[in-house]
Amino acid sequence: MRPALRRIKKVLVRTPGGRHVWHRVKKRSRDRCGICGSELHGSRRDRPRGDLCVSCSRTLMRKKVM
Ligand SMILES: [Zn+2]
Numbered sequence: 460m461r462p463a464l465r466r467i468k469k470v471l472v473r474t475p476g477g478r479h480v481w482h483r484v485k486k487r488s489r490d491r492c493g494i495c496g497s498e499l500h501g502s503r504r505d506r507p508r509g510d511l512c513v514s515c516s517r518t519l520m521r522k523k524v525m
Contacts (some may be wrong), residue, residue, distance in 0.1 A: 468484040490499040492512035499512055513521070 468486070469481045470484055471479050472482045473479055480493075490510070492515055493495065493510045494515040495512060497512050511518060
């Protein structure tokens with residue numbers, strides 16, 4: 460198997476014709492901040508959490524307080 464294809468996740472799918480075919484599963488991109496668009500650290504891919512990074516949420520909280 461080619462090294463580039465080793466990490467691709469595959470799922471066995473039944474076609475309408477009754478055949479079983481391996482389908483490639485697209486990787487989900489990392490969660491990104493809603494304001495600045497940077498990658499969120501410590502967010503698990505299967506559990507959706509907050510959508511802002513640390514610095515953006517901090518500035519938002521400061522604006523709310525002021
Ligand atoms: Zn941000």
